[in-house]
Amino acid sequence: MGSLGLKDKIFGHPGYSADLKMTADELARFRSAIRDQWLATIRSEAPERAAPFETIDIGSYHKLAGSLNHEKLWPKRNRVLPKSRALDILGFDFVQRLRDELGPFSVSDVVYDNHVETGRPEVYWRLVRPGQPTDVGPMHADKWFHDIIGSDYGMPPGAVTIKLWIAVYCEAGRNGLLVVPDSHTRDWRYERVMANGTEKPQIRENVDELGAILVPTEAGTVLAFNERLLHGGAVNGGNSTRVSAEITLVFH
Numbered sequence: 639m640g641s642l643g644l645k646d647k648i649f650g651h652p653g654y655s656a657d658l659k660m661t662a663d664e665l666a667r668f669r670s671a672i673r674d675q676w677l678a679t680i681r682s683e684a685p686e687r688a689a690p691f692e693t694i695d696i697g698s699y700h701k702l703a704g705s706l707n708h709e710k711l712w713p714k715r716n717r718v719l720p721k722s723r724a725l726d727i728l729g730f731d732f733v734q735r736l737r738d739e740l741g742p743f744s745v746s747d748v749v750y751d752n753h754v755e756t757g758r759p760e761v762y763w764r765l766v767r768p769g770q771p772t773d774v775g776p777m778h779a780d781k782w783f784h785d786i787i788g789s790d791y792g793m794p795p796g797a798v799t800i801k802l803w804i805a806v807y808c809e810a811g812r813n814g815l816l817v818v819p820d821s822h823t824r825d826w827r828y829e830r831v832m833a834n835g836t837e838k839p840q841i842r843e844n845v846d847e848l849g850a851i852l853v854p855t856e857a858g859t860v861l862a863f864n865e866r867l868l869h870g871g872a873v874n875g876g877n878s879t880r881v882s883a884e885i886t887l888v889f890h
Contacts, residue, residue: 644739644862648800652819654863656853660804664730665858668806671723672696672763672881679716680706697807697878700767709772714750717762724761728885732860736887740800746886749787752836759885763806766813766871766880774871777816777848780886781865782828782839794890799865802885805855809876815861815869816850822866841868 647655660668673696681688687705694702719727727733728745737743748755748762766773780801784793793799803815827842852872855861863869874880 642735642739644736648740648862648864653822653867654817654819654853654861656855656859656861658732658735658860658862660730660732660858660860662858664727664732665806667730668727668804668883669696669881671719671727672806672883675717675719675723675763676765679711683711683716696765696881699765699879700770703767703879708767712765714762717764718748718750718758719761719763721758724759727761728759736802736860736862740887741889743800743887743889746793746799746888751834761883761885763881763883764871766874766882768813768874768876768878771873774873777818777841777845777850777868777870778828778839779822779826779866779868784865786830786837786839794888796890798889800887800889801863801865802883802887803861803863803869804883804885805857805859805861805880806883807878807881808855808857808859809878809880810854810856811852812876813874813880814855814872815853815882816872817853817863818848818850818868821848821868822864826868845870 642655642657644655644658676696677691680691684706690702745759748758748760780799784799787793805814808814828839829842830837831840848868850868850870853861
């Protein structure tokens, strides 16, 4: 199997690569892990409304989501896979392919609400309903978060990271991730703001003038990008709920 040139693309032009794909079996197992946690959370938090969700695919979540308090139900802590499922996924062939291409790395620990769970690898997922701007994150660079969080919350001094954004349920060209090609080659203005008791970065650039593009990602695509690359969620223009997952690779 030939090289995908991931290192050259991530650290050079354009700052990202969407060339790596999961196998059909890996995608099915990833979907199963997310669905199990998704259903378990609904059963726990809204047991009287859980039955209809048992019969649908997670891609149809939006059709029944009106019966739930979506914002309250899905904080990050409810979307981080259990350690056993995360370790299973980190044993997939696509992860070994990343090591072959990029060299040795670890996976960041779970961090949320200024709390770190040491020794628990962070593999988390996101639900993005059609036409819901509040379901997607704003334009940012991961490096900004790392600079704010620092070593107190699991980011070793001097570490370099690469983010994996994984399309679990996705309609290519209609939903996915926005990126600004080559934006990792310069510094961008941002400020620190408080949000829900946590300090977070907020971009101070005209987002409409950045030249962001929607990366075409079909289900199973592993989008890997530079920690300095500007990126953000695209409002879902498709017909189904977009489900994506994220993993941060740490190079010491």
